[in-house]
Every structure is written in structure tokens, then in C-alpha cells.
Amino acid sequence: MTHGHGVSTLKMGVPIPNAKLGMWLFLGTEIMFFTAFIGTYIVVRLGSPGWPTDTHVTHINILAGAINTFVLICSSVSVVLAHEAVHQGYFTKAKNLMILTLVLACVFLGIKSFEYYGKFQHDILPGHVPESNQQVLDKMVRELDVATGLTALRQRQVSVANELAKETNEERKPRLKAELDVVNTNVSGISKKLETPEFNDLRRKALAGTIKLDDAAKALEKLQHDHPEFKVVHEIHKPILYGNLFASTYFLMTGFHALHVIIGMGFFTHIIMLGNAGRLGFEHGTLVENYGLYWHFVDLVWIFLFPLIYII
Amino acid sequence: MSPWLIILSLGSAAVLLAGALTKKFWPAFFGLSAVATVGISVLAPSYRWWLPGGAQSPMGTEIDDLFYMILIITTVTYIAVHVVLITALIKFSGKPGVKASFSHGSHALEVVWTIVPAAILLFISLYQIDVWMRFRNFATFNRHSRENPVAEVTARQFEWRIRYPAPGKKLMQKPQPDDLYTVNDLHVPFGEPVVIQLRSEDVLHSFFLPHLRIKQDAVPGAIIPVQFQANFEGEQELVCAELCGWGHYKMRGQLTAQRKSEFDKYLRDLQARQSDDGVSGGRAAAVVTQATPKAENHP
Amino acid sequence: MSTHAPADTAHAHDDHDSHGHAAHDSHGHGHELSFFQKYVFSTDHKVIGIQFLITTLLMLMVGGALALGVRWQLAYRFSTMPIVGQLVFANEGGQISPEFYTMLFTMHATVMIFLVIIPILAGAFGNFLIPLMIGADDMAFPTLNMLSYWFMWPAIFFFGLSFFVEGGASSGGWTNYPPLSAIRAAAPGSQDGQTLWLIGVTFIGVSSMMGSVNYMTTIINMRAPGMTLFRMPMTIWAMFITAILQAFALPVLTAAGFMILADRTIGTCFFIPGGLTVNNTPTTVGGGQALLWQHLFWFYSHPAVYIMLLPAMGMVSDMLSCFSRKPLFGYKPMVYSIAAIAGLGFIVWGHHMFISGMNPALGMTFMISTMMIALPSAVKTFNWLGTMWGGNIQFTTPMINSIAFVSMFVVGGLSGIFMAAVPVDIYIHDTYFIVAHFHYVLFGATLFGCFGAIHYWFPKMWGRMMNETAGKIHFVISFIAFNFTFFPMHFLGAAGMPRRLADPYNYPYLEHLLPLNQFMTWSAIVMGFAQFILLANFFLSIKYGKRVGRNPWNANGLEWTAPSPPGHGNFDILPVVYRGPYEYATPNLDVDYFPQTQYVPVEQRVNVAHGH
Ligand code: HEA
Ligand code: HEA
Ligand code: CUA
Numbered sequence A: 001m002t003h004g005h006g007v008s009t010l011k012m013g014v015p016i017p018n019a020k021l022g023m024w025l026f027l028g029t030e031i032m033f034f035t036a037f038i039g040t041y042i043v044v045r046l047g048s049p050g051w052p053t054d055t056h057v058t059h060i061n062i063l064a065g066a067i068n069t070f071v072l073i074c075s076s077v078s079v080v081l082a083h084e085a086v087h088q089g090y091f092t093k094a095k096n097l098m099i100l101t102l103v104l105a106c107v108f109l110g111i112k113s114f115e116y117y118g119k120f121q122h123d124i125l126p127g128h129v130p131e132s133n134q135q136v137l138d139k140m141v142r143e144l145d146v147a148t149g150l151t152a153l154r155q156r157q158v159s160v161a162n163e164l165a166k167e168t169n170e171e172r173k174p175r176l177k178a179e180l181d182v183v184n185t186n187v188s189g190i191s192k193k194l195e196t197p198e199f200n201d202l203r204r205k206a207l208a209g210t211i212k213l214d215d216a217a218k219a220l221e222k223l224q225h226d227h228p229e230f231k232v233v234h235e236i237h238k239p240i241l242y243g244n245l246f247a248s249t250y251f252l253m254t255g256f257h258a259l260h261v262i263i264g265m266g267f268f269t270h271i272i273m274l275g276n277a278g279r280l281g282f283e284h285g286t287l288v289e290n291y292g293l294y295w296h297f298v299d300l301v302w303i304f305l306f307p308l309i310y311i312i
Numbered sequence B: 001m002s003p004w005l006i007i008l009s010l011g012s013a014a015v016l017l018a019g020a021l022t023k024k025f026w027p028a029f030f031g032l033s034a035v036a037t038v039g040i041s042v043l044a045p046s047y048r049w050w051l052p053g054g055a056q057s058p059m060g061t062e063i064d065d066l067f068y069m070i071l072i073i074t075t076v077t078y079i080a081v082h083v084v085l086i087t088a089l090i091k092f093s094g095k096p097g098v099k100a101s102f103s104h105g106s107h108a109l110e111v112v113w114t115i116v117p118a119a120i121l122l123f124i125s126l127y128q129i130d131v132w133m134r135f136r137n138f139a140t141f142n143r144h145s146r147e148n149p150v151a152e153v154t155a156r157q158f159e160w161r162i163r164y165p166a167p168g169k170k171l172m173q174k175p176q177p178d179d180l181y182t183v184n185d186l187h188v189p190f191g192e193p194v195v196i197q198l199r200s201e202d203v204l205h206s207f208f209l210p211h212l213r214i215k216q217d218a219v220p221g222a223i224i225p226v227q228f229q230a231n232f233e234g235e236q237e238l239v240c241a242e243l244c245g246w247g248h249y250k251m252r253g254q255l256t257a258q259r260k261s262e263f264d265k266y267l268r269d270l271q272a273r274q275s276d277d278g279v280s281g282g283r284a285a286a287v288v289t290q291a292t293p294k295a296e297n298h299p
Numbered sequence C: 001m002s003t004h005a006p007a008d009t010a011h012a013h014d015d016h017d018s019h020g021h022a023a024h025d026s027h028g029h030g031h032e033l034s035f036f037q038k039y040v041f042s043t044d045h046k047v048i049g050i051q052f053l054i055t056t057l058l059m060l061m062v063g064g065a066l067a068l069g070v071r072w073q074l075a076y077r078f079s080t081m082p083i084v085g086q087l088v089f090a091n092e093g094g095q096i097s098p099e100f101y102t103m104l105f106t107m108h109a110t111v112m113i114f115l116v117i118i119p120i121l122a123g124a125f126g127n128f129l130i131p132l133m134i135g136a137d138d139m140a141f142p143t144l145n146m147l148s149y150w151f152m153w154p155a156i157f158f159f160g161l162s163f164f165v166e167g168g169a170s171s172g173g174w175t176n177y178p179p180l181s182a183i184r185a186a187a188p189g190s191q192d193g194q195t196l197w198l199i200g201v202t203f204i205g206v207s208s209m210m211g212s213v214n215y216m217t218t219i220i221n222m223r224a225p226g227m228t229l230f231r232m233p234m235t236i237w238a239m240f241i242t243a244i245l246q247a248f249a250l251p252v253l254t255a256a257g258f259m260i261l262a263d264r265t266i267g268t269c270f271f272i273p274g275g276l277t278v279n280n281t282p283t284t285v286g287g288g289q290a291l292l293w294q295h296l297f298w299f300y301s302h303p304a305v306y307i308m309l310l311p312a313m314g315m316v317s318d319m320l321s322c323f324s325r326k327p328l329f330g331y332k333p334m335v336y337s338i339a340a341i342a343g344l345g346f347i348v349w350g351h352h353m354f355i356s357g358m359n360p361a362l363g364m365t366f367m368i369s370t371m372m373i374a375l376p377s378a379v380k381t382f383n384w385l386g387t388m389w390g391g392n393i394q395f396t397t398p399m400i401n402s403i404a405f406v407s408m409f410v411v412g413g414l415s416g417i418f419m420a421a422v423p424v425d426i427y428i429h430d431t432y433f434i435v436a437h438f439h440y441v442l443f444g445a446t447l448f449g450c451f452g453a454i455h456y457w458f459p460k461m462w463g464r465m466m467n468e469t470a471g472k473i474h475f476v477i478s479f480i481a482f483n484f485t486f487f488p489m490h491f492l493g494a495a496g497m498p499r500r501l502a503d504p505y506n507y508p509y510l511e512h513l514l515p516l517n518q519f520m521t522w523s524a525i526v527m528g529f530a531q532f533i534l535l536a537n538f539f540l541s542i543k544y545g546k547r548v549g550r551n552p553w554n555a556n557g558l559e560w561t562a563p564s565p566p567g568h569g570n571f572d573i574l575p576v577v578y579r580g581p582y583e584y585a586t587p588n589l590d591v592d593y594f595p596q597t598q599y600v601p602v603e604q605r606v607n608v609a610h611g612h
């Protein structure tokens, strides 16, 4: 059977290469992926009676976010220029523009890590934020106990006791018992050096909730001054209502965005390596364009995240 | 085996045999399946494979009515579709040398069979809204019962904790020292609408009164008012209908509906028992408690 | 050459034209493929399709064995289960504990939905049929296609592994509502088993994602000349719209899965409200929303139930038309109703949450949208009837399975109307009525449709027929046993028997249902064993089936013009399409079929009626 009776021998479809069409469709699925996060953010935020918006409390740095927005937009421009350069056959120029894009992406991640660092330092992490006065004090006690070594000892105590209870071999029991005794004496005589009267006083009052936050902060500061070992205890800040939910959404959204940035950096490295090997050619036009499309998407997500998280 | 079943199976065998003999086995097979489906549904209630008795609350009765209405509509639809299907199978089973009719469809038919079901479906949904709003919309609840919930029911793995206000008092959101507590045993006055405040302490549960056709999920972090009216005197099951862990199947409670006077007496007895310190005798203690509530008596 | 055609397909076809080589020659390009490249890590859509098919059939066994565990417990509670008990949960002494029961139905549903129904429709039939039916030589992205198959295996591995970790497999139901699934202390199965479940579902998600992007691209961009959109078979339309549904609904589940994973591992609190004490653990902090998961989950999983139905609808339309020897009734309304089901499918998710305590006004809107989604289903049902009416019906195995599809779908669909009515759903929500509903649509409709499709396209896969008698015996036993197992569930539901109950007879008002449940269990066992007939027929026919040529059913579709089995690259020559796939019984033709590729010279055209 031959054909050609006025029917085009070309395939039916849209005049776009498969790879590019596939990329567009993939980005459609990505949009839904981030829509789920952004939708969640909106729902939990509107559904919560309160939300921490004070940047001193949340350690959100609007300036850093704004700079990052600018950096990403620049990188989107450079990636477009790189594609243009491949199109016109200026492969070295294309490679250099790709390097520029990669550097801009690194700058973005650098600034992002600086912001993350601030949050880690103040312990604005999901599940770590006290939301009531008592939680502030409890958290301080918990960290004090870790600093003195009490927590570790207690855990040891429990595990040795469990082992002893389970042990059926009579011969091994005395050794376990002896160990338990040691642990027990250690628990009672825990680090004499750290456990001073001030320490005990602060700990007791905090557990009972009979101390004001300001006073506790002062006492803690003094303790830390006298015993540098207590420096690991986070400074006391006011309870942040809905701080955990805030931290959850913040880290999830920016985290998945950062992951996409890192994947994009992998793409750029691919092109740069092709360029270095001297193999970058016209046939990579669609590839560079696809990487660029992806990068625009990453950029676009950020343009949504920035006002949502930083400004509103 | 009941005689019905024997007759049914013999009849089926006969139909299939006749079908096979007349080269109409498949129409007979599918026809039989449709007839059997309808037939067993007709028989089911006589085996008590059906609603557990008539609904014992006014809302439940309305729900039953809606259920039956949909049952009628769907049964008619089912029969109609199958009559057409089986007729087609009989009339048009393949004969050698015959060509099928050449038709790509009919615009008129498409319009008809879009609009008719659309009308039916729209009718069903609009017809249901009222009952739904009365079940779920707090504002439509009976004013008195809305303002005086009988109890707070807190679900937890795997029991129902019930908190009543002390006789003569209102249920407060926060537990009060003189509140009364029971586990898995909910008493309400019958013949009047009552409201309970439903909560959960850990995971999702669902407050299900099958005989009253009432069901509401208990959601941690939320307080959901549920209104119902018991139209019976006595005890009924309270079931947990939302998977809540390994013990979900045994999270069983009881609803006791009693005369208002008996209900009040029940609460007073509960109060007496609860404040009994085991030494001074229930009665004396009750008096003491009313004067000076002792917080430590309450779990 | 067609094998290694670059994405730019126009070239490949020029090659075709100039060489015009026979099918089996098309194997012999350039270099030999190793065994691994040919059968294991193959990028040929047909091999991948068959890999999917065999994998899902095996998974059907696994899911079925778990279901039989469920059924055993419901009939003979807490007693040792024969054979399967020893094989599958010997460490429980073959006895089902309440904890284990929750794992059984959770993993039964997980396996059936994520490893059987979705992959058999999209993965197996989608892969095998799409390029053949649109006249392409392969998928747009063959390597991605291969990956999509291999991404299923980590999921199978993690699901399997989860039975052996501390606490056992996930036990929150396949819906995994938090906080039960988010807090480790809430249930034994909420420990590592739950985490593995989430990881497994993520893998499945990625696999489906790759598949659907591939299908969409292929269908949009790689159709043979003349294959306009409205000449595509219903199967392709269904696959196309399913892929769209999948692509835009699934990422939401993936995202939600990450959130719950984060809740479980790094201390976030999206779905965990503050102030809970679960199983005597410290009070939770934070203030998430438990219902949020349900919204996200059903935003995917409602469209997913149509993902689990539409391709079967498409394939059944093809089979019904072929074996009625009559054009499909109302082709365009059929296409539009698939599109409408897909579109409406995105706005009805709330009907799973009527009783969850969400805003009552939402309940109302979701009820109306849900009722409206029955409308396109009605249109489809009536068009199938219209297709058979006036036909010349041939009761082959594919046909009887397709008729069963229509009949069972109507039962399952009509029970959906009860649940869509909110007040009625107050009572029947979370009872066996629901269980009846979805087994009717999932097994009664989809799986019978798949049984039919397996018999129908088997000759294309292997060049041999499956045994018709065995096929009919399998059908009769499965059909009867299926109805015996699942129809009584409507009655259980009406009697108020809640689902997911390890021991329903704990409640006195359900005690009298025990004998009925025992009857259902034995029916299920019979049904399970009937599947061995299918398996035996399938595997034996590969070797011993009757050899047939390209078009054993005298059907019209493009796939029947390719050799059976098609070689690498599918078609001997690029097919050109002149009409739609349903021109059966065209007047003035000697035969009662009229293949899509058959060219009619101009001077004869007046005599031959033309369809679309
Ligand atoms: C393939 C899968 C599939 C399909 C196609 C459907 C189709 C439908 N489903 Fe179903 N559904 C499930 C799978 C499916 N469902 C699953 C798995 C669950 C449970 C999940 C879980 O909780 O575990 C579920 C649960 C479920 C619920 C939640 C119940 C609850 O938990 O309380 C509801 C409620 O509205 C519902 C409704 C419907 C409706 C209205 C349709 C409609 O699309 C049906 C339309 C078809 C017809 C109506 C029949 C043909 C039409 C006619 C013959 C025309 C005339 C009809 C009339 C005039 C009435 N389904
Ligand atoms: C496509 C989906 C699908 C399919 C095909 C099935 C098939 C079956 N299901 Fe289904 N089921 C679901 C999806 C499905 N199910 C879902 C989504 C749920 C909800 C879960 C939840 O609540 O979270 C559910 C829940 C569910 C319940 C309710 C549990 C409860 O709520 O407590 C029951 C009870 O009877 C049940 C029974 C069955 C039976 C008997 C089959 C039979 O059809 C199975 C027949 C058997 C086979 C086809 C295989 C035969 C194999 C052998 C006999 C070989 C033995 C194997 C070895 C030795 C390795 N299922
Ligand atoms: Cu509580 Cu189920």
C-alpha cells in the first residue's frame, strides 16, 4: 500500500517538538504540586485564629527575599540569552551565560542558607517553637537537662533497667545491676559543677511555672555567664502562637523550591560540561530551551512565594 | 435453605437450560442475573438483611423516606436499563449472514436521555437539602436544646467519655469541678431534641447511632454539636464508625433514652455516686459536694 | 531504523516509505539487542505494556490473598485461616489479630488500587495500545516509559517490606486519615510501616506521572496521518483524558504525602491539631488541621476513581462496537461525556467528607456536583445500549465481559446515587454499602472490562488466541461469585454494619449477619480460585493458543493492521487513516467491517457510506 493521496505524510499534532511539549506538560504537573503547598498555606493560615507576622519574631528577612527575587529574575534573563546564543551558534557565549546563570543560582541558595541559618539559630523550626509561657519554660528545662547530661543518663537508666528486666541469663545479671547502680548514682549526683543552687532554683520554678519569662531569661543569662556549658541552651523568647505551623509551611515551601533550584543547577552544569567538552551544538537548542523553561517555572514559583511568605 | 431459595435455584437452572437449548444462553444468563438481583432484594428484608428496624428518631424517619425514594428511582432505572439490555441481547444476537443496522447515533435520543436523568438527579438533590441543613446547620437546631447541650461526648482510643453538667447547671466548654462523668454510657431524655457536643481527644472517630440514623465524625481540634431526638425508651447501640486504630471494632457505647424525670434522677444518682468518698455514705457526700466541690474526685 | 528514530519522527517515516520492509525485518537494525535490553530493560512500548500486565496480574493475586484474609476474619473471626494464613501471615499463627486485620484491608486496597487497577489500565493497556491505535512506532519518550515501569518495583518492595518492620504495615485504611497516620503512637501500623507506605505511594506517583506526560505527548503529537482527534478510538480518548486527570490530580497527593511524611519525621504539624494526647504520649504542639488531609487526599483520589474507570470505559466501547458489528452509538457524545466526567471529577471530592464535619454549605454544593457527574455516566450507559441495539451481537469472551461491565457499572453507579444524597449518606457512610458500591465499580465494571480487554488484545500481543471455552468458564464463575460476594454487601450496609471492623459481631444488632458473611466469604474464595483459570489460560495460550493472523476479530482499528505480534516499530508501513474506527456494517461493502486504513478510490466513494 502506498500513500500520499493528498494526505500529508507528516504526523498529526502540534508544531512543537515532543521534548518541548513534554516539558510544558511536566511543568503543568509541577504547578499542581506547588498549588497543593500554596493552597495548604492559605488554608492553614486563614484557618488559624492567629499568625506570626512580626519579622522580629519570625526572623523573616524581607530584604534578603527581595534580593533573591532580583537574583532569580536576572538568572531567568541570562538563561534566555544563553538559549538565544545557542540558536545563533555562539556556543562559547552560551556556555558563559550558563555559567552566569549557575552563579546566580548559587547566590540565591547562599542567601537562602543565610536566612535558614537565622532560623536555626533562633530555633524557629517546626515542632520546636513554644506556643505558651509554660512551653517556653519547659523547653528551657529540657535543654538545661541536656546540657547537664541528665537527659542522656536518664535514657541510659531506662534502657539498662529494661535490659535487666528482659535478661534471662543469670550470669549476666550482676554486671547489668552494677551498671545500673553506677547510672543511678550518676543521676543523683549529676555533674556537681553545673548543678548549682541557681540552676536547681531556676529548674524547679520553671517546671512549676512560677517564674516570669523575663526573670527566667535573666537567670538563664547569668547561668550561661557562669557556666559556658549552658551556652547550648537557646535564649528565651516570647511564645509564638502558631509558630510551628508557620515554620512548617515556611520550610516546606521554600525547601521544595530550593530543591528545584538545585535540580536546575544540575541542568546548567550539564550544558556547561557539554560546552567545556566542545560538544555544545545547534542540536542542543531544544535542550537548552527546555532547561530554560524549567528555570522560568522555578522563578515563577518564587515570585508567588515571596509575597505570600515574606510580605503578607 | 428456605423453600424460596430452592425454588429460585431450580428456576434459574431451568431458564439457563432453556436458554442454552434455544441458543440464547447469554441473554438468559444476563437476564437471570438481573431478575435474581431484584428478587433477592425483595426477599432480603424477610431475612432481616435490611435497615435495623424503623428509624427511632424523627430525622431518621425522614432519612429512611429519602432512602426509599432513591431506592424506588434507582430500582426503576435498573429495571429499565436491564429490560433494554436483555431485549437487545435477545433480539440482536448474532445470526450468520445478517448485517447490523448502520447507525451512528441519534441527536434526538441523546437530548432526551441527557435531559430526563438531569431532571431526576436535580430533583433528588434539591429534595435532600432541607433535611441536610436541619441535621448539620447549627442555626436550625431547636433553640432550647442548642443552648443547653445535655452532654459533651469525647471520643478517644477506644472509648466514649461523657461529661454532663451538674443538675441544674449548663454545660461549659471547660470542664467544671462539679461535672459528672461516665464512660461509654450516654443517657438522654427521650421525646425531645437534644444536643451533644462532640469532640475527640486523639484521632478521628465517628459517633454513629444506627437505629437513629445519626452519624457524625469526631474531629480532634474541633467541637461539633450534634442534634438528635430519641423516639424510644430504652437502650440502643452507640458505634464508632471511623477507623481509629486497632481497637476500632470494640469502641462500643450505649445510648439510653429515658423519661425526663428519670434522666434527672440518673444525673442526681451519678452525682451522689461520684462524690461518694466511700466513708461517709453517698447521701451525705452529695450534700457536701454541692456546697464545696472537690476537684480531686473527678477523673 | 524506525526503532531508533529520534524524537523527530518525520524522518523515521520517510525511511519507512523508501524501504517498505516487512514487519519482522524491522527487528534487524544495526546491532543486536541483548536479552536484558529486549525483555527486561526494554524501551519498546509493547514489552513494557506486557511487563505491566503480568506484574499487575500477579499483584491481583497478592491483593486477592489479602482480601481473602479480610473475608476469613469476617466469617470465622480470630480463627486460624487455612493455607493462605500459613503462607501470608504465619507469624500471626495464621490467626488474624485486630491489628493485623486493619493492616490487611489497608494493604488489600493499596495493592488493588495502586498496583493492580491503575497500572493495568494505564500501564498495561495504555502502553500496549496507544502507539498501535494511533499509528505511531513507539511512545514519545521510550526511556521515560521504561523508567515508569521500573519505578513500580520500589513501591512493591516498600509495601512488601512494611509487613516486616516493627509494628507491621500501614493500618490507617487506604485513605490514611491523620492524626491516626501522622502520629507514630496512634497505632502499631503507624510506625515505620506507615512511612514505608508513604514512600511507596510516592514512587507509584512518580511512575504514573512519567507515564501520563508520555501518553499526553504521544497522543497529541504522534498520530498517524489522517488520525484526527475525532477519528481516535474511544480507548485513546479515554487514555488521553485519564492521563490529563492523572497529571493534574496526582501531584496534589504527592505533595500531601510529603507533608504527612514531614509531620511524621521532622516535627511539622500540617495535619496534627495541638493539644492532643494520643496513647498517653506528650501533648502535641502546633495547630494543624486534620481535615486538610482529607481535602487534599480526595482532591486526588476522587479523580483517581475515574482514572480507574475511564480507560475501561474506552476499551469496552471498542469491544461493544466490534462485537455488535455496528458503529458506536453517539461517538461525539461519548467523547464529551468522558471529558465531562473528568472535568466534574475535580469538583466533587467533598462527597467523601459529608460526615467529616466540614462546612454544611459545602456538603450541599458537593451533593449537587456529584449528582451531575452521574449525568455523563448515564449518557455513556445509554449509548452502549444504543450500540448493541440493532447490532449483530457475537457473544465472544470479550463481549460477555463487556456486557457484564455495563450491567455491573449500572449497579455500582446507582448505589453511588444513594451516597451522593447527603442525608442518606449520614446513615450509610462508612458502612458496607460503600464497600458494595466501590467493588461494583472497581471489580464489577473495571476489572471485568479488563478481563475482556485481555482476551480481546491477546492475539495482538502474542499472535495466538486465548481459549474461548476457558474464557467463558472463567467469566461465568467469576460473574456469579462476584455477585454473590458483593451484592449482599448492600444489605449489610443497609443493616448498619460499619466497614473496617475486625469483629462486627461484637455488636448484638449485627450478630444475625454472620451466616450471610460466611456465604460471602465462600463465594469470594470461589471467585479467587476462578482467577487461576484466567492465569492458566493466559500463560498456556502464549505457548499453545491457536495461531491467528493480523485481524482475528475483523475489527477496524489501526492496531489490527500491524502484524501480530507487531515487530519493533509496529507497522510495516506508515498507516494512513481515512475514517473513524467504528465503521462496521457499512452498506455496499462485502464485509461488515471497514478498516481505518482502507483507501477507497474516488470513483467508488459514492457507493460507500461514510462515517466520521
Ligand atoms: C471506579 C471507581 C468509582 C466510580 C466510577 C464511582 C462512581 C461514583 N461514585 Fe464512588 N467511590 C469509589 C469508586 C468509584 N465511584 C470508591 C473507591 C469509594 C470509596 C472510597 C473509600 O472511602 O474507601 C467511593 C465512594 C463514594 C462516595 C462516598 C461515600 C461515603 O464514603 O460516604 C460517594 C458519595 O457521593 C460516591 C458517589 C459516586 C457517584 C455518584 C458515582 C457516579 O459517577 C456513578 C454514575 C453512574 C450511574 C448513576 C449509573 C448509570 C446511569 C444511569 C443508568 C442513568 C440514570 C440514573 C439515574 C437517573 C439515577 N462514591
Ligand atoms: C480494584 C480494587 C479492589 C478489588 C479488585 C477488590 C477485590 C476484593 N475485595 Fe476489596 N477493597 C478495595 C478495593 C478492591 N477490592 C478497597 C479500596 C477497599 C477499602 C479498604 C479500606 O477500607 O481502606 C476494599 C475493602 C474490602 C473489604 C472491606 C474491609 C473492611 O472494611 O473491613 C472487603 C471485605 O469483604 C473486601 C473484599 C474483597 C474481595 C473478597 C475481593 C475479591 O474480588 C478478591 C478476589 C481474589 C482474587 C482475584 C485473587 C485470587 C488469588 C488467590 C486465591 C491465590 C492466593 C494467593 C496466594 C496463595 C499468594 N475488600
Ligand atoms: Cu473510634 Cu473507631
Ligand SMILES: [Cu+2]
Pocket (backbone or CB within 6 Å): C301, C302, C305, C348, C349, C351, C352
Ligand atoms: Cu468520589
